Amino acid sequence: METYSWTQTLQDVEIRVPFTxxxxxxxxxxxxxxxxxxLKIGLKGSPPILDGEMYGKVKVEECTWCIEDRKIVLLNxxxxxxxxxxxxxxxxxxxxxxxxxxxxxxxxxDLDGETRSMVEKMMFDQRQKxxxxxxxxxxxxxxxxxxFMDAHPEMDFSKAKFS
Numbered sequence: 001m002e003t004y005s006w007t008q009t010l011q012d013v014e015i016r017v018p019f020t021x022x023x024x025x026x027x028x029x030x031x032x033x034x035x036x037x038x039l040k041i042g043l044k045g046s047p048p049i050l051d052g053e054m055y056g057k058v059k060v061e062e063c064t065w066c067i068e069d070r071k072i073v074l075l076n077x078x079x080x081x082x083x084x085x086x087x088x089x090x091x092x093x094x095x096x097x098x099x100x101x102x103x104x105x106x107x108x109x110d111l112d113g114e115t116r117s118m119v120e121k122m123m124f125d126q127r128q129k130x131x132x133x134x135x136x137x138x139x140x141x142x143x144x145x146x147x148f149m150d151a152h153p154e155m156d157f158s159k160a161k162f163s
Contacts, residue, residue: 004041004049006089011082011110013058015075015089016068017041017049024070032073034063036080039090041073052090056081082112 004017019025021043031048033040036057042048054077062078079086085098108116125135134142149157 004089008086010079010085012079013075013077013086013089015041015050015077017073017075019043019071019073021071025067025073026070027067030067030073032065032075034058034060034065034075034077036060039077041075050090050093052092054090055086055088056084083115 004015006013006015008014019030023029025043029044031040031042031044036059037054038052039054040048040051042051057080058077059080063076065073065075068074087095087098108119111119121136125137128135128139149155
C-alpha cells in the first residue's frame, strides 16, 4: 500500500507521496486534483492515496506539484488561514496532536501587517511594564489628560485622583 508524509508551516502544507512502481513516473501517470477544500492524489488506474475533504482551505492558484526523482509526487499547498495548524491533511485521516508539535521560531517579518503591529505593541507594553513605565494605552490616556488640562488652565486638578 502506497503512503504519504506531510509537513506544515503556518503558511503552507507540503505532501510527499512516494510511488513504488517498476517505471519512472511522469505527469501523465498521476492524478493530482487540488480544489479549495478537496484533494485527490494517486496513480492513474489505481485507488488514490489521498482523496477527500481537506482539514482547511487552500489557495488553489498558489498550490503547486511536481515529480521528484521520477518516483515521488511533491505537493505544496498554500493555506487560506495562515494562523492555524492542521491536525491532518484530509478529514478521513487520523488526527495528530498539534499541541505536541514544536513549531520553528517565526520572525516578525513573517507576519502580516496587522498581526505584526499587534505583536510589536504587546512586546512594547511588556517592556514598559518590566521597567515600571506606562503601557501604550496608559500613555495614550495620560497624553489625552495632559491635552485636556492644557486646554483648560482655569480648572484646578491638584486634588483630582486618577485610576
